[in-house]
Amino acid sequence: MSNGRIVHLSERVPEVSADEMVRALVPPRQFNEARFETYRPDDEYPSQAEALLAAQRFSGQKVAAAATGGRSFFDRFKPQPAVKPGLYLDGGFGVGKTHLLASIWHAYPGRKYFGTFIEYTALIGALGFSETVRTLRGTKLIAIDEFELDDPGDTMMMSKLLGELVETGTNVAATSNTPPNALGEGRFAAQDFLREITKLADVFQTIRIDGTDYRRRTIAGHAEVTPPSALEREVDARVSAGQIVAHDHFGTLIRHLARVHPSKYVRLVAGIDALALDDVYELTDQADALRFVAFIDRIYDAQVPVTASGTALDEIFGGGMLEGGYRKKYLRCVSRLIASTAAAAESRP
Structure with missing residues (x-):
């Protein structure tokens, strides 16, 4: 019997003590x-x-x-x-x-x-x-x-x-x-x-x-967009395969991230095997965008593949954000989003 299930990150309220924060100061698992x-x-x-x-x-x-x-x-x-x-x-x-x-x-x-x-x-x-x-x-x-x-x-x-x-x-x-x-x-x-x-x-x-991105995916590439019906089928297939899938509406997750300190995002995503986001849309609020960047950093560190419907995830930073003072952060996030959606395509059950 499959032990897979769906969880909703928007329902998680993680707590992290100072001692736990110190113990967590080690390289991400992909660099073990x-x-x-x-x-x-x-x-x-x-x-x-x-x-x-x-x-x-x-x-x-x-x-x-x-x-x-x-x-x-x-x-x-x-x-x-x-x-x-x-x-x-x-x-x-x-x-x-x-x-x-x-x-x-x-x-x-x-x-x-x-x-x-x-x-x-x-x-x-x-x-x-x-x-x-x-x-x-x-x-x-x-x-x-x-x-x-x-x-x-x-x-x-x-x-x-x-x-x-x-x-x-x-x-x-x-x-x-x-x-x-x-x-x-x-x-x-x-x-x-x-x-x-x-x-x-x-x-x-x-x-x-110097050098080129080892992932061989430049910021000129695109994050894969999955139609809603196909996203639902992928979630079901991953759950049937025994995976724990975080399935959230993009807007609901963005609002929830505002209520969780970024230092707790690592605990927020702990234990999930895949992330599915419904109805992604362009972000125009800088605070929302920066929190999402911090969130994706933790998703990327945990090597969690991402599937999303709606707007392509590499196109969500609107309102001139890519030309502003946080350009480096957004471009890094775009690179990671492209890699994470590609990883989802490669790992579909």
Whole structure:
């Protein structure tokens, strides 16, 4: 007998304690096995191999002379660049930044934490700044995925937190996204990061990673739209196959997300095998759109395939949002939505 069933995310009211938030600061499950050895640099983009070497050095690993590009016996004796306590990986979507960040985390000895920028700011909100410093003090590594520069208040709060931790011996590795079609292709992102973290700028080595999205789906692609009748049949088939399917009306979910703190979205989507959304429509409210981006980040981390009817999910950010200040977030979300709907098509029972 099938143990599959339908659940509604709009009916879930998750609670997450501060202790649970700390314990959850580990890489997403798709990066459980991420290691330097499994990172495959694209030969067309030498910066990927250079980033791999920088990440290995940052983790304290010795790098063979051949791997550093040495072309003679004497090259192996050339002094290597000093390893700074901070490493910042700057690049577009799908070039392996999170894989390298997770590899650093796995290779690093001692107490360590891995989380998104929003998870760390949520922890500060739950514990308070002083208690967060006390909780994280003595940590060997803080890994921050998707460091955000959109909110000056949150950015400066994180800068202050990291400053307190670096002073007591903690090392920091971070990633952030640069849109693939951004003017200057990434140069501005690294400069913005260093400017916004002010006093910490000197402790970071910034590494640019060029390349194309490993998913081979660009933002010019499209998220698959499923007709309502076909969506119902897919939900039924997944349930019959023993899957737990979250089936919600898009508008109802958007309203519910406003009542749940983004730090709890990871618990909101826990245990589901697939997501089905009815009647998707264009979002014109910035707050709704940003909450949906945070939600999709958790869906993507959990590797949940998404099926949707209505407007194509890669076309929901309206009102000039893709040209505004949160452009990076929306483009990252579009890339993930395309991948998630493609995953649904590939995994249909």
